[in-house]
Each structure stands twice: as C-alpha cells, then as structure tokens.
Amino acid sequence: MTRTFDLEVNGVAYPLTIDPGRSLLSVLRGEIGLTGTKEGCDDCECGACMVLIDGQPVNSCSLLAAQAEGRSVTTIEGIIDGDRLSEIQAGLLDEGGVQCGFCTPGMIISATALFARNPDPTPDEIRVGLSGNLCRCTGYGRIIEALAVDGVGRADRPAESGS
Amino acid sequence: MTEFEIASSLEEALALVAEGYRPIAGGTDLVVAARTGRAPLPGRLVSIERLDELSGIEPTTEGLLIGAVVTHARLMRTQSVIDDFTALADASALVGSPSTRNVGTIGGNVMNASPAMDTGAPLVVLNAEIVLRSTRGERRVAAADFWAGPGRTVAEPDELCVALAIPNQPDGSASAYVRLEYRRAMEIAVVGAAARVDLDGRGRIIGASVALTAVAPTIVAVDGATEVLAGRSLDPATLTDIADAASRKATPISDLRASDTYRRHCVGVMARRAVEAAFGRATGDPIAVPVNRSTGIGAAR
Known part of the structure; x- marks a missing residue:
C-alpha cells in the first residue's frame, strides 16, 4: 500500500506517493532529487546521509520517510542562504x-x-x-x-x- | 510493500500491535537491518515515536517512570537521571553518536535485546522493571528476567514496551557504567559492566550489584556481588575478587571484535572499574557522565 503525504524539506512541501518502507535518504535522493545528502554506508555508521529534523541531526538512512511527515527536514541544500x-x-x-x-x-x-x-x-x-x-x-x-x-x-x- | 500507520494514541498503537503490526520509533535498528539485508522490514509497521503517553520522564512515589520513546540524548541530559540513576546516564551517553542518540530510544534498545546493549546492565543493577502493555492489560517484568537470548525477550508478540520503571535507590547508593571500546563513537561495547554500590552512614559497603554487557547471550548479573563486597574496603584484594566473580560469570563468544579469553579477562577489569566509579560517586567524588569520557577508563584515546 503506498502512502500519500507532503514532506517538508528546506521549507518546501513536496507531495509524495511512496512505499512507506523507504528510508528518508532514498526518498530525498530518488524522489525529490536532492542529491547533496550522500549515501555512504546505508548502515547508520558514517553520517554522510545526515539531515536536520526539527533542527536535530539525524541519519536519514535509518528513518523512514513516512516518519518525517509533519516534521521540518533540512538538507545540505537548505543550509546555504541564497547565494x-x-x-x-x-x-x-x-x-x-x-x-x-x-x-x-x-x-x-x-x-x-x-x-x-x-x-x-x-x-x-x-x-x-x-x-x-x-x-x-x-x-x-x-x-x-x-x-x-x-x-x-x-x-x-x-x-x-x-x- | 509495507503497510504503515502513525499511531495517534496508545490505544490505537496497542490495537495495531495486537493485529500484528510491529512498532517502530527511532528506526536505528529496524530500518538499518532492513537496508543492509540482515532482516527484512516487517510488512506492517506502526510508528509510535510521537505518542505523548510514551514520551514522559515522570518522578513517581516509587521512583522514575521513563517512557519507552525517550531518546538516549534526552536521558543523558536529564538531571534526575544523572543524579539518581547515573549508570543509565553513562550508558545513554555512549550509545552511537549525537545523530543516533537523537532518535534512538530506551524502549527500542530494551526490545532489540542485543547482548551488547549499553543500557541493559544499568537497568539490571538499578532493579528496573520493563513495563509491557497490550489490549489485555499491563504487566511488569524485572530487567534481570527480561532478556531470553540475542534479539529475544519474554514479551508476548502483542505486548508493547511502554515504559521503564526504576525504583528510588537507597540513600548512600550510587551507580556507574563502563565499557571497553576501540573507538569513541558509533561503537558497540566489546564488553561492559554496570555497578551499584550502597553505603551505610559510615561509608561502609552494605549492598552491591554488578551486571555485565556482551559476555553472554543476554545481559547477566554477577552472582553474589553483595557477598563479595559488603563490609570490605576497596583494596586490591577486594577489587580482584569482584573482577574474578565477573570473569567467572562470563560465557563470551569469540568474534572479529575480541576473543572469548580477552572478553572474559576484560569484563573483570570493567567490573572492577565500574565498582570503583560507583563507590567514588557514593562517597561524593564528582565523576562526570559518562565515566568513559571523564576518566578515560575503558575508552579509546
């Protein structure tokens, strides 16, 4: 069963219809196209996939994207302030x-x-x-x-x- | 494809768990195991990490009630945990890294039932109970009786861990957790030990408990810690005796991290150091949390 929801990333609400078993990392890179977040180990060891969720650092490989519904996600693309x-x-x-x-x-x-x-x-x-x-x-x-x-x-x- | 629900109440979560949904909170064990192929993601998941009913750290007349989805980051910074249940703060501060501590939960650590879990030995020496609830009701199981083997607990499939209940510790009591580690973050205990030491009004040991990490299929308590330590000063002979008692209890495996012989020896060293740190705290020595960082014992440089 797919799940349809909006994921807020860097202040933008992205509408998604996805398998809710997918990691936040996989959805950020594969669905939304924000590839600044890197897949290193995909084993919650290396921190290359780190994002902020409500301001707190979290490894995006170890959380389901569906668990971030209603949260504020910040990726590396959201760290830069304009130019x-x-x-x-x-x-x-x-x-x-x-x-x-x-x-x-x-x-x-x-x-x-x-x-x-x-x-x-x-x-x-x-x-x-x-x-x-x-x-x-x-x-x-x-x-x-x-x-x-x-x-x-x-x-x-x-x-x-x-x- | 996964079926996924975000529980909006504990009752809803319990009903879904009774139907066969598996709970998910931080995801640091469940999601990672699926991504790396160790265990497939359960087909039906209920997300419980937002439930207020599971998020509290509440003083009660009996002690402290810690909600199952309280994170390691929160535990290590909670003053009542640092002051009164210090071994648990030591252990929480050693789990993973800042980013994993931000999402990893005490309930998840307990239910994942790794023999190398850092929070288990502290829960045993503090006489904590695991609070389980299902649509059938609630029961409590002593931490010492809770783990049945690697990845296995005595919880029934429809039972959700909702809290940890830690009783008030006697006056003159203090605790510590120390682990042997090869690196300072994202580490799994090579071996570890928690100790609780109870002193009387004159500073003599009248009770003690020691539990061991990563030397058996589950967290194990050392037999007769009070008998070994009560009435004695912490001189070299006493410390050798508690180390020997810990090593005798250990039935470790050999793996890429350490041999069984090395683990059996080192768990004695960790037990001795945990007892020294707990005794130091009980006598007013301000040993900061976690012991591994503030004293360097057991720690990678």
Missing part, C-alpha cells in the same frame, strides 16, 4: 577542511547543529559534535581546525569567496 555560504561552509573551504567532499554535507549538518547549540565550542566539543561523521580521506585534523578558527560560525561571506 551566500553559511559561515561553516565558507570556513571549511577557506581552511582546507574539504578533501574528496563526500563526507562534507554530513559534516556541515553536524557542525550546523553544534554551533546552533554552542556558538563557541572547544576543539573537544567539536570532536564530539562530529563524532558520528566518518571522513574516509581521514581529513579530521583540518576539519576540526577549520571549525575551531575564530570567526567560523559567527561571520558570513559570499558564496564566491570560498571557491
């Missing part, structure tokens, strides 16, 4: 906190939730906040350094400046 990168996005680019980039959307989701709760985290608090995100390039040092730089999470700048 301006978020402070966290710009900071990662400027400080070399991106290598292959596959883990980056999930890292940014985790960091966004962390900075919302704690605007001035210590490096240890950053490590805990990102502890559900694996980087197979093992670029953790630069990611944590980038997020620990003064100003990240507090200043914003145009999208062009980071590329």
